[in-house]
Amino acid sequence: MGAVNVLAASLLLALVYSLASASDPSPLQDFCAAINDPKYAVFVNGKFCKSPNLTTADDFFFTGLNVPRSTANRVGSNVTLLNVDRIPGLNTLGISLARLDYAAEGGLNPPHTHPRGTEILLVLQGTLYVGFVTSNPDNRLIAKVLQAGDVFVFPVGLIHFQFNIAKTSAVAIAALSSQNPGVITIANAIFGSNPPINPDVLAKAFQLDKQIVEDLEKKF
Known part of the structure; x- marks a missing residue:
């Protein structure tokens, strides 16, 4: 039973740590200037990194x-x-x-x-x-x-x-x-999604007449 408790505590600590770390990762080098060209580059955190030797002030x-x-x-x-x-x-x-x-x-x-x-x-x-x-x-x-x-x-x-x-x-x-x-702009996302959200869904969610929802969707 003691071993089970230790394992459960370890899993809980791991979960807490992972949640606390749910942000941009810390860099492991001085910099990693992004570049669109993958040639001679390394893929890091969603971007290809320019070779440090080619990095400039710009x-x-x-x-x-x-x-x-x-x-x-x-x-x-x-x-x-x-x-x-x-x-x-x-x-x-x-x-x-x-x-x-x-x-x-x-x-x-x-x-x-x-x-x-x-x-x-x-x-x-x-x-x-x-x-x-x-x-x-x-x-x-x-x-x-x-x-x-x-x-x-x-x-x-x-x-x-x-x-x-x-x-x-x-x-x-x-x-x-x-x-x-x-960035998620609320009105744009709700009334301007592509394709549009079913007006019946939004009419019920916002307690609005369906025609009003359809008019809003046209504006966005």
């Missing part, structure tokens, strides 16, 4: 994040994400960066999730109403109004948003704990 460099982006779209926001696809040197380093521009009076980064990364947001200018929703069954809203210089954290995987409530445009910088955190 693999770790991006310019122009200070330039405002257009917010002339239906939600009034623009996200410039610098992940491993934009900065190859981020491969295996477990971090990325984004600039967020919000239009005046209502610019919105719609409710979304990052399945592979926690986000920390720094407001550079403007006034943002931000928040995230905890998981089932509580679904509690954790929200706050932020001013320039304020910082807010959105835990990995939770639905969150930012909304500009000021009469002037807003800008923020976000850092994420993954080289490729991914």
